[in-house]
Every structure is written in C-alpha cells, then in structure tokens.
Amino acid sequence: xxxxKEEPINPMMEEMKKQWAAMGIDPxxxxxYMNNAMGMQQNIQDQVNQAMGGNPFLQNLMGMAGGQAPxxxxxxxxxxxxxxxxxxxxxxxxxxxxxxxxxxxxxxxQYLNTLSTYRPVEDILEGLENAWSISSREDLLGTLDWxxxxxxxxxxxxxxxxxxxxxxxxxxxGIKSLELQAMADTNIEPERLMTYATHIxxxxxxxLSHGVFAKAKTPDVTAWDLTRAINLCRFGFDVEYLTRDExxxxxxxxxxxxxxxxxxxxxxxxxxxxxxxxxxxxxxDLDERIAQHGVLLQHPKSLWTKISWK
Numbered sequence: 001x002x003x004x005k006e007e008p009i010n011p012m013m014e015e016m017k018k019q020w021a022a023m024g025i026d027p028x029x030x031x032x033y034m035n036n037a038m039g040m041q042q043n044i045q046d047q048v049n050q051a052m053g054g055n056p057f058l059q060n061l062m063g064m065a066g067g068q069a070p071x072x073x074x075x076x077x078x079x080x081x082x083x084x085x086x087x088x089x090x091x092x093x094x095x096x097x098x099x100x101x102x103x104x105x106x107x108x109x110q111y112l113n114t115l116s117t118y119r120p121v122e123d124i125l126e127g128l129e130n131a132w133s134i135s136s137r138e139d140l141l142g143t144l145d146w147x148x149x150x151x152x153x154x155x156x157x158x159x160x161x162x163x164x165x166x167x168x169x170x171x172x173x174g175i176k177s178l179e180l181q182a183m184a185d186t187n188i189e190p191e192r193l194m195t196y197a198t199h200i201x202x203x204x205x206x207x208l209s210h211g212v213f214a215k216a217k218t219p220d221v222t223a224w225d226l227t228r229a230i231n232l233c234r235f236g237f238d239v240e241y242l243t244r245d246e247x248x249x250x251x252x253x254x255x256x257x258x259x260x261x262x263x264x265x266x267x268x269x270x271x272x273x274x275x276x277x278x279x280x281x282x283x284x285d286l287d288e289r290i291a292q293h294g295v296l297l298q299h300p301k302s303l304w305t306k307i308s309w310k
Contacts (some may be wrong), residue, residue, distance in 0.1 A: 097255035101230030151225030203277035225276020
C-alpha cells in the first residue's frame with residue numbers, strides 16, 4: 001500500500017488562517033465560503049464559454065474586443081443596407097404600397113418588401129399596447145381610422161397655417177396665439193398643439209439645413225400619419241387582427257392617398273421626417289431619421305431607387 005502523502009503547507013494560507021482566528025472568525029468556515037465562491041465563479045465562466053461556443057455572434061463580439069476583425073453575420077452590425085427579402089410574395093402594386101412605409105420599416109430593421117414584419121408576436125402585442133393602447137382588432141381599426149382622417153396632420157396644419165403667414169423672426173410670438181385657437185377645436189389638445197408647435201419652431205431650420213424641403217414650399221405631414229398606418233397594418237396582420245387581404249387593401253388605400261399628395265419618394269420621405277420632427281423635437285432620434293431618409297433615397301439596395309414613384 002502506498003504511503004499517503006501530506007498536503008503541502010501554504011505559508012500564505014496559514015498566515016491568513018491565523019489572522020482570521022485572531023479576528024474571531026472560524027478559519028475552516030471561511031475556507032468553505034471561499035471554495036463555494038470560487039466554484040460559483042467557475043460555473044458562471046463555464047456557462048459563458050458554453051454559450052459562446054454555440055453563438056457565432058458572441059464569438060465575433062469577443063474576438064473584436066480582443067482586436068480581431070469582424071466576420072460573417074457580424075458584419076451586418078456595420079451595414080446600413082435596407083433589409084430586402086429575396087422571396088417576397090407581394091404583387092407589384094402591393095409591393096409599391098408597402099414601400100410607402102419604408103421610413104418606419106427601415107428604422108426598425110424590418111423587411112421593406114414583405115407584408116409580415118417577421119417580428120415575434122409577443123413583442124408586437126407589447127409594442128401595440130404600450131405605444132398605441134391597441135389590444136384588440138377594434139382598437140386597431142379605430143387607430144387606423146384616426147390616422148387616416150385626423151392624425152397629427154390636424155395639428156401640423158394649424159401650426160403651419162399660422163407660421164406661413166409670418167416672418168421667421170416672429171414665429172415664436174406667433175405660436176403663443178395658437179392655444180386659444182386650439183380651445184375652440186374639440187379634436188385638438190391645446191397642450192399637445194403647443195408642444196408640437198415648439199418642436200416645429202426648433203426643428204425646422206435643421207430640416208432645411210439637411211436639404212429637406214429644398215424644393216417644396218408647403219410641407220405636408222400626411223406621410224407621417226399614413227406610413228405609421230401602413231406599419232400598423234403589417235403588425236395587425238402579424239398578430240391576426242387583420243387578414244392578409246384586409247391588411248393589403250388598407251395599405252393600398254393609404255398608399256393611393258400618398259400618391260395623390262406627394263410627387264416622389266423624396267417628398268413622401270420629407271413629409272414623414274417633418275412629422276417626426278413635430279412629434280419628437282430636436283435630438284439624436286431626429287438626426288437618425290434624417291440620415292435614414294438619405295439612405296433610402298440613395299442606397300443601391302433600397303427599392304426606392306428601383307421602383308418609380310409614378
């Protein structure tokens with residue numbers, strides 16, 4: 001029988017045991033705590049390694065942290081190409097109508113050329129509830145009707161009718177008179193009107209500096225309302241509030257209104273961006289929408305560059 005060997009003595013550990021004992025701490029209990037903590041740390045590391053081994057995205061991400069170049073699908077993170085599905089089953093007229101909602105689809109990395117958004121149903125339901133207070137087919141139909149007949153265009157038209165009659169130096173004073181006007185209109189919320197007017201006042205110069213409305217003299221934000229309506233139809237189809245035929249019929253109806261309001265993909269997109277500026281105000285979100293506006297108009301993969309407006 002081989003002689004049992006004694007564990008080698010670790011002078012540093014022995015010193016720590018003495019210090020713990022002097023402090024009234026049981027050295028054996030403290031060692032047990034330390035071993036458990038080290039075991040938990042190793043378990044977490046093992047789980048991370050296991051996840052990394054089956055996830056090329058995470059492997060790429062960690063590799064980049066170590067100075068390696070991105071590869072494969074990781075390159076998509078740095079690609080601003082609009083998402084286009086190769087096997088879209090939309091007819092030409094349907095496709096063009098869906099493309100009228102490209103500003104929103106691109107902003108949310110959805111396919112530009114499909115009816116379905118291919119987003120998880122639970123995520124869509126949560127988004128509809130939180131952003132739109134939509135939790136049923138009836139809610140969706142009511143919201144679509146509001147966007148079509150009133151929407152934020154009702155606010156913008158009041159604001160622009162006032163501002164267009166004044167020199168820009170008098171705009172700030174001019175919007176102060178809008179609150180009394182809003183009180184006489186039951187479809188308008190005075191506080192919201194004043195907020196939107198301030199956003200337009202502050203955001204319009206920036207829109208001009210980016211070339212928005214370089215040609216158009218009269219802004220129109222119908223696109224802001226109806227591109228959102230088109231996207232809601234896509235969501236409605238995904239969560240089965242609308243059938244495929246219902247969704248496409250409504251999308252094409254909204255698109256027909258946009259075709260008669262605007263004369264190009266550019267003017268449609270400018271209408272959307274201006275509506276977004278009214279709603280959001282200045283900031284990074286507006287800058288991002290303006291940048292996306294440029295990508296949709298110029299990127300080789302954008303279907304706006306391949307399908308004519310008229």
